[in-house]
Amino acid sequence: MSDHGHHEVREPIGWMDRPDVVKRLFTVFYVVCGVLFLAEFILMGTENAHPHPLEERMRFFVYPVYGFISFWFLVLLARPMRTLLIRSEDYYEGGGAYDPAADPGHVSTHGHGPARDSSSGKGSEGGEVSDAR
Amino acid sequence: MLGSMPPFMLFFVGAIVVAFTNGAVRKSVVLGVPILGLVNLILTAGGDVGAPSAIGESVPQIYLTLELLGYELQPYRADKLSLLFGYLFHIAAFLGFMYALHLGDGTPEGSVAGDVGEDDVIGNERAGMQHVSAMLYAGSALGAVFAGDFITLFVFWELLAITSVFLVWARNSDRAYATGFRYLIIHVVSGVLLLSGALMLAHRTGSIEFGHVAGQLHGDEGGGLAAAGLPALLLLIAFGIKAGFPLAHNWITEAYPESTPTGTVFLSAFTTKVAVYALARSFGGLDELIWIGTAMTFFPIFFAVLENDLRRVLGYSMINQIGFMVAGIGIGTALAVNGAVAHAFADVIFKGLLFMSMGAVLTMTGRTKGTDLGGLYKTMPITATLCIVGASAISAFPLFSAFVTKSMIMVAAIEEHHYIVWLFMLFASAGVLEHAGIKIPFFAFFAHDSGIRTKEPPRNMLVAMVIGGALCILIGVFPGVFYGLLPFEMDYHPYDTRHVLTQLQLLCFGALGFITLVKTGIYPDEKRAVHIDAEVLYRKLGPWLVGSAGSAISAVDGAVRGTAMGLIRSALEALGRMHGQLGPLARSWPSGSMVFWVALSLAAYLLFYLF
Numbered sequence: 001m002s003d004h005g006h007h008e009v010r011e012p013i014g015w016m017d018r019p020d021v022v023k024r025l026f027t028v029f030y031v032v033c034g035v036l037f038l039a040e041f042i043l044m045g046t047e048n049a050h051p052h053p054l055e056e057r058m059r060f061f062v063y064p065v066y067g068f069i070s071f072w073f074l075v076l077l078a079r080p081m082r083t084l085l086i087r088s089e090d091y092y093e094g095g096g097a098y099d100p101a102a103d104p105g106h107v108s109t110h111g112h113g114p115a116r117d118s119s120s121g122k123g124s125e126g127g128e129v130s131d132a133r
Numbered sequence: 134m135l136g137s138m139p140p141f142m143l144f145f146v147g148a149i150v151v152a153f154t155n156g157a158v159r160k161s162v163v164l165g166v167p168i169l170g171l172v173n174l175i176l177t178a179g180g181d182v183g184a185p186s187a188i189g190e191s192v193p194q195i196y197l198t199l200e201l202l203g204y205e206l207q208p209y210r211a212d213k214l215s216l217l218f219g220y221l222f223h224i225a226a227f228l229g230f231m232y233a234l235h236l237g238d239g240t241p242e243g244s245v246a247g248d249v250g251e252d253d254v255i256g257n258e259r260a261g262m263q264h265v266s267a268m269l270y271a272g273s274a275l276g277a278v279f280a281g282d283f284i285t286l287f288v289f290w291e292l293l294a295i296t297s298v299f300l301v302w303a304r305n306s307d308r309a310y311a312t313g314f315r316y317l318i319i320h321v322v323s324g325v326l327l328l329s330g331a332l333m334l335a336h337r338t339g340s341i342e343f344g345h346v347a348g349q350l351h352g353d354e355g356g357g358l359a360a361a362g363l364p365a366l367l368l369l370i371a372f373g374i375k376a377g378f379p380l381a382h383n384w385i386t387e388a389y390p391e392s393t394p395t396g397t398v399f400l401s402a403f404t405t406k407v408a409v410y411a412l413a414r415s416f417g418g419l420d421e422l423i424w425i426g427t428a429m430t431f432f433p434i435f436f437a438v439l440e441n442d443l444r445r446v447l448g449y450s451m452i453n454q455i456g457f458m459v460a461g462i463g464i465g466t467a468l469a470v471n472g473a474v475a476h477a478f479a480d481v482i483f484k485g486l487l488f489m490s491m492g493a494v495l496t497m498t499g500r501t502k503g504t505d506l507g508g509l510y511k512t513m514p515i516t517a518t519l520c521i522v523g524a525s526a527i528s529a530f531p532l533f534s535a536f537v538t539k540s541m542i543m544v545a546a547i548e549e550h551h552y553i554v555w556l557f558m559l560f561a562s563a564g565v566l567e568h569a570g571i572k573i574p575f576f577a578f579f580a581h582d583s584g585i586r587t588k589e590p591p592r593n594m595l596v597a598m599v600i601g602g603a604l605c606i607l608i609g610v611f612p613g614v615f616y617g618l619l620p621f622e623m624d625y626h627p628y629d630t631r632h633v634l635t636q637l638q639l640l641c642f643g644a645l646g647f648i649t650l651v652k653t654g655i656y657p658d659e660k661r662a663v664h665i666d667a668e669v670l671y672r673k674l675g676p677w678l679v680g681s682a683g684s685a686i687s688a689v690d691g692a693v694r695g696t697a698m699g700l701i702r703s704a705l706e707a708l709g710r711m712h713g714q715l716g717p718l719a720r721s722w723p724s725g726s727m728v729f730w731v732a733l734s735l736a737a738y739l740l741f742y743l744f
Contacts, residue, residue, distance in 0.1 A: 036638050063635040064642035070563035071646030078438040085664040092672050098662045
């Protein structure tokens with residue numbers, strides 16, 4: 001993550017807007033994940049430095065699977081939580097329920113249009129995810 | 134003189150000097166005091182300082198005692214536990230003042246904060262007030278960790294609240310004033326509970342020593358809360374409020390986003406860490422803390438996913454990190470408590486760094502909400518990089534600080550067979566990566582371009598962030614040096630192949646989860662909204678209850694008054710009927726008839742007399 005971070009600042013301004021760079025970073029990240037996954041096989045025969053029974057049992061792909069599932073669990077639980085808990089921004093100053101119509105979402109200050117479309121905006125954002133890391 | 138001076142003294146004197154100076158003199162004082170204090174502390178540590186007497190066997194050194202109402206006060210007591218926090222608070226104060234050094238110099242060059250009406254956010258107007266209160270605040274934190282008795286602790290405990298609230302008020306908005314008052318009330322309540330608990334403890338044991346409570350009450354440190362009784366419970370709640378225990382945690386998420394960019398850096402360093410220190414000293418090994426801590430690691434990460442204000446996200450993140458520390462203290466082994474205090478140390482620095490990077494964004498743009506930001510990597514690349522260093526540190530990537538501190542708590546949980554707790558913590562570790570590791574840098578500096586064009590923050594802010602980032606990496610790369618400062622003996626080596634591999638697997642596949650969530654459109658958007666939390670109890674329900682109770686009381690009161698008034702009125706009317714103008718007892722009779730009756734009685738008298 002940090003390596004990317006250090007790398008980023010040397011890039012020219014606006015490099016993240018270039019799809020080829022974004023795509024390359026994605027590829028690098030997927031390769032890293034693949035290597036980490038395969039490393040499990042390489043380490044299979046070696047001694048475990050941690051003599052703890054639970055970790056012994058948890059050797060095979062439990063960490064990657066657990067990490068992946070944790071994120072999904074977190075978000076899938078947070079979504080219904082939001083419907084239950086969301087209120088307008090001035091709720092504590094006398095406001096009431098959250099009104100999606102009154103929320104402009106992300107505001108751009110340089111004329112790319114007032115707000116992004118929440119359904120179509122996601123794909124392009126997804127393309128930027130690995131850059132952030 | 135150095136080497137025996139109570140650490141808080143230097144800061145309190147410094148605060149007085151700061152109050153009457155400005156410009157270059159003030160700048161050198163605010164930077165000089167933490168450095169001088171650190172020298173003082175290192176000279177102190179040159180003496181033979183042992184582990185806390187509660188768990189280790191060596192007796193701490195006491196440098197200062199006073200007598201008050203028959204009790205022996207110890208305003209300055211140092212052992213390895215308090216010294217660790219002492220070093221930490223000096224470093225945090227130095228970083229904080231370095232970060233705040235530009236205050237009073239006018240609006241930073243390139244700032245667009247004024248465009249959104251947030252000129253005052255920069256806090257230039259109140260530079261003196263912020264410096265003085267931060268200096269007193271840091272001094273109070275040092276006073277609290279070097280307090281040898283509960284009375285001294287109480288004094289500094291309350292001072293922590295009173296001095297720090299000015300850092301919230303310095304924001305100079307209505308919302309900040311209201312938040313500051315709530316903050317103050319919550320902390321004063323905590324202090325009152327602390328004093329009550331301490332007095333009850335003194336009544337039972339005859340001692341006001343700030344030590345292990347269960348140990349003081351019945352000689353051993355086990356037995357849970359039930360065995361220790363009410364004094365322990367009061368102290369635990371007092372500490373718990375400051376540590377952000379569940380339901381008492383919202384002062385953190387309220388005050389930190391409302392303070393000034395520089396004020397929040399100080400706030401995040403001291404209060405909660407003093408509470409962690411107090412828990413480590415007084416409640417090490419208390420079973421209840423394991424589950425309280427686990428709950429603290431767990432629930433805030435859901436709020437952090439949803440929250441829009443990035444400094445409030447960091448507030449939730451703070452509760453999550455303290456959860457690891459509280460659980461470690463509850464586990465209570467040497468490794469676990471070392472892990473807890475080591476993690477507190479690392480947290481002050483990486484969380485400070487994250488708050489600094491968000492403060493830099495706020496200073497320069499006047500915004501900290503995810504919906505308002507994005508694309509700042511183009512104009513603030515150094516800040517973005519340093520933010521990512523902080524994010525990597527809090528996410529516990531190998532070679533960064535949390536990797537060598539949090540893992541101690543995790544390993545201790547397994548060693549003590551707390552498997553469920555361990556699984557929760559592992560989940561919470563993934564959650565940290567989500568909100569602090571990815572969300573904070575992603576929404577502020579990347580995501581989609583908000584179009585904001587600004588500059589890097591003032592140089593002093595960058596210097597503070599660079600030092601913070603360097604410390605995050607130094608602790609992560611050379612854990613041995615750092616471990617030498619920890620209070621208890623242990624044998625722990627964070628870097629082995631499996632630990633590095635499994636941690637990287639957890640984090641990278643977690644990130645892969647994030648990518649899939651965003652690509653499938655399931656990841657929740659940032660919304661301009663609030664998400665209600667326990668604070669609704671005292672910000673909405675409380676006032677509503679008071680309001681309803683008020684109207685109920687006034688209704689009952691009205692009814693009672695009405696009935697009483699009716700009764701009184703009818704009594705008066707009855708009296709009126711009897712004695713009123715036309716009443717039989719008050720009717721005016723013609724005087725002629727009176728003369729007649731008098732004449733008649735005289736005649737009767739005459740008749741009796743004559744015959």
